Amino acid sequence: MDVKDIIKEENLVYSKSKVLTDTIMHYCPGCTHGVVHKVIAEVIEELGIQDKTIGVSPVGCAVFAYNYLDIDWQEAAHGRAPALATAINRLYPDKYVFTYQGDGDLASIGTAEIIHACNRGENIVVIFINNGIYGMTGGQMAPTTLIDMPTSTTPYGRKVDLNGYPLKITDLVAQLPGTCFVTRHSAHTPAAVRKLKKAVTKAFQNTRRKKGVSFIEVVSTCNSGWKLSPVESNNWMVEHMFPYYPLGDMKDE
Amino acid sequence: MAELKLMKGNEAIAEAAIRCGCDGYFGYPITPQSEIMETLMARQPWDETGMVVLQAESEVASINMVYGGAACGKRAMTSSSSPGISLMQEGITYIAGSELPCLIVNVVRGGPGLGTIQPAQSDYFQAVKGGGHGDYKLIVLAPASVQEMYDFVDLAFELAFKYRNPAMILSDGVIGQMMEKVQIGDYKPRLTDEEVVKRYGSWATTGKPSTRERNIITSLDLDANSQELFNLKLLKKYAEIEKNEIRFEEISCTDAEYLLVAYGSSSRICQKTVDLAREKGIKVGLLRPITLYPYPYGAIQKLVPQLKGILAVEMSAGQMVEDVRLAVNGKVPVLHYGRMGGVIPTPNEVLKVLEDKLIKG
Ligand SMILES: Cc1ncc(C[n+]2csc(CCOP(=O)(O)OP(=O)(O)O)c2C)c(N)n1
Numbered sequence: 001m002d003v004k005d006i007i008k009e010e011n012l013v014y015s016k017s018k019v020l021t022d023t024i025m026h027y028c029p030g031c032t033h034g035v036v037h038k039v040i041a042e043v044i045e046e047l048g049i050q051d052k053t054i055g056v057s058p059v060g061c062a063v064f065a066y067n068y069l070d071i072d073w074q075e076a077a078h079g080r081a082p083a084l085a086t087a088i089n090r091l092y093p094d095k096y097v098f099t100y101q102g103d104g105d106l107a108s109i110g111t112a113e114i115i116h117a118c119n120r121g122e123n124i125v126v127i128f129i130n131n132g133i134y135g136m137t138g139g140q141m142a143p144t145t146l147i148d149m150p151t152s153t154t155p156y157g158r159k160v161d162l163n164g165y166p167l168k169i170t171d172l173v174a175q176l177p178g179t180c181f182v183t184r185h186s187a188h189t190p191a192a193v194r195k196l197k198k199a200v201t202k203a204f205q206n207t208r209r210k211k212g213v214s215f216i217e218v219v220s221t222c223n224s225g226w227k228l229s230p231v232e233s234n235n236w237m238v239e240h241m242f243p244y245y246p247l248g249d250m251k252d253e
Numbered sequence: 254m255a256e257l258k259l260m261k262g263n264e265a266i267a268e269a270a271i272r273c274g275c276d277g278y279f280g281y282p283i284t285p286q287s288e289i290m291e292t293l294m295a296r297q298p299w300d301e302t303g304m305v306v307l308q309a310e311s312e313v314a315s316i317n318m319v320y321g322g323a324a325c326g327k328r329a330m331t332s333s334s335s336p337g338i339s340l341m342q343e344g345i346t347y348i349a350g351s352e353l354p355c356l357i358v359n360v361v362r363g364g365p366g367l368g369t370i371q372p373a374q375s376d377y378f379q380a381v382k383g384g385g386h387g388d389y390k391l392i393v394l395a396p397a398s399v400q401e402m403y404d405f406v407d408l409a410f411e412l413a414f415k416y417r418n419p420a421m422i423l424s425d426g427v428i429g430q431m432m433e434k435v436q437i438g439d440y441k442p443r444l445t446d447e448e449v450v451k452r453y454g455s456w457a458t459t460g461k462p463s464t465r466e467r468n469i470i471t472s473l474d475l476d477a478n479s480q481e482l483f484n485l486k487l488l489k490k491y492a493e494i495e496k497n498e499i500r501f502e503e504i505s506c507t508d509a510e511y512l513l514v515a516y517g518s519s520s521r522i523c524q525k526t527v528d529l530a531r532e533k534g535i536k537v538g539l540l541r542p543i544t545l546y547p548y549p550y551g552a553i554q555k556l557v558p559q560l561k562g563i564l565a566v567e568m569s570a571g572q573m574v575e576d577v578r579l580a581v582n583g584k585v586p587v588l589h590y591g592r593m594g595g596v597i598p599t600p601n602e603v604l605k606v607l608e609d610k611l612i613k614g
């Protein structure tokens with residue numbers, strides 16, 4: 001029996017985006033990164049901009065994003081992706097440029113670069129994966145780690161007197177006139193993924209209209225870092241992350 | 254049209270960038286080189302050639318903008334002075350590790366720390382021996398005149414693209430600030446993406462057409478063995494650079510019994526010392542390295558048999574002198590004379606050291 005005999009054209013409800021490569025992803029089962037990659041790939045394909053899109057990958061678990069999306073990529077130093085994206089945007093004003101960054105990358109070591117890229121109103125898309133932790137290096141505290149949340153460098157939970165407060169950087173960039181679209185999403189249910197895809201589509205359309213920075217935070221899970229199963233992680237995220245990082249648009253101009 | 258102009262070294266860098274087809278300059282102000290960005294901003298080259306000029310939020314951002322631009326196959330550059338160049342080291346090693354061409358200009362001032370704003374040559378080690386982490390090399394050019402500030406911009410880009418390697422112009426506050434006549438060249442048009450592909454190959458991230466595989470610019474390799482293969486590839490490239498690109502100048506060396514070795518503004522001072530010494534009948538020559546990497550070890554070695562001693566003159570505590578000693582390998586005495594912190598030695602000072610320490614001592 002052939003695949004064609006099993007999957008009949010008339011029954012087809014889903015197919016993998018052509019912008020996704022066949023490389024097996026290295027992400028832990030249940031990790032949000034893979035879902036967000038899929039969404040970006042689908043949007044790039046649907047908008048027909050594969051040949052005009054340049055991605056900038058971070059240092060973090062998504063460092064290998066370039067193995068999974070079939071587009072041109074630059075791999076930035078930790079936190080510097082918005083600086084690379086700035087140059088690409090300035091040199092190629094008619095191309096589509098996006099950075100893909102974790103919370104350590106964007107909200108800690110790269111705070112200056114993201115704030116100033118947003119403030120200059122670079123015509124780029126920023127995908128910000130907030131999993132409240134440093135996934136790649138083994139689950140240390142991130143600037144976004146919640147109060148009392150245990151990590152490998154806050155084994156008794158994050159304490160304000162020692163570590164300060166979880167940083168809502170998305171709220172900060174929403175204040176900057178250089179951003180046109182600032183929104184917070186998740187990817188833990190089919191409905192959430194559909195909403196996220198709409199936002200990513202709008203973000204790339206904003207690039208086409210040269211509107212400035214479109215900034216999409218995805219409140220995410222890191223089951224390995226959180227030491228929870230994928231299902232428990234999703235529940236923990238809904239219960240603890242969403243109240244502090246509420247979903248929805250902060251700005252849509 | 255070629256023309257003669259009176260200009261500062263820093264202005265010459267800016268003018269040369271516009272005229273040699275530079276695509277993008279990204280920088281952050283710091284004395285004594287701020288005229289580079291100021292000149293560019295006043296010239297507004299985006300109207301003339303389409304060149305992008307952007308004031309970044311820091312040197313960290315500047316060098317990473319250069320990385321982004323270079324990864325697009327563009328002629329991208331930045332300039333700064335010592336403290337700013339220290340901040341750029343992360344970006345520089347990423348650029349070297351991703352095999353990208355670019356130009357970094359360092360108009361050196363006194364250090365360490367915030368130091369002074371006066372000229373120095375104390376960033377030699379940083380430029381030539383590493384600076385950032387990992388095994389990599391920059392192609393380092395040392396201009397000794399405003400004309401060379403101008404000429405070396407295009408030369409640095411040509412070399413950078415030929416070898417897909419970052420290049421640095423290691424200048425100092427004297428050359429950056431002084432005014433001299435400069436022969437200005439014609440405009441070289443900026444290259445199109447197609448021309449870049451034709452000349453240098455199809456590695457740049459310009460958006461992936463269906464006709465080629467995706468291009469990935471990265472310095473990451475998690476596999477130790479394949480990383481080592483990459484390191485070996487770099488070494489092969491550096492060997493090529495050492496074979497082909499050594500540049501130096503010899504002044505009055507034919508009959509020299511004593512040799513001064515100096516680069517950049519120190520070489521200008523030493524040129525005068527040679528004249529003063531020759532008036533007194535002392536047979537002194539000057540060897541001026543123009544490329545600091547690759548270093549002209551061979552040129553020094555060739556002169557050793559006729560020499561009684563060598564004096565390396567630098568505005569530092571003694572950095573380049575180590576390379577002179579490497580070349581000489583103990584065969585003749587090698588002394589160092591340097592002033593530091595932004596103090597510039599005079600030709601007579603150098604002469605006195607030559608007579609008292611090297612000849613009599
Ligand atoms: C300059 C520098 N400092 C530190 C590191 C080590 N490091 C790698 S990834 C990472 C944190 C990544 O966390 P995040 O951005 O939240 O991404 P995640 O893995 O959670 O997706 C750190 C600290 C590095 N690679 N470079």
Ligand code: SF4
Pocket residue numbers: 026027028030031032033061131135136221222223224225
């Ligand atoms: S460590 Fe966390 S962020 Fe990284 S792949 Fe695993 S689940 Fe995802």
Ligand SMILES: [Mg+2]
Pocket residue numbers: 102103104129130131132133134135142
């Ligand atoms: Mg994280």
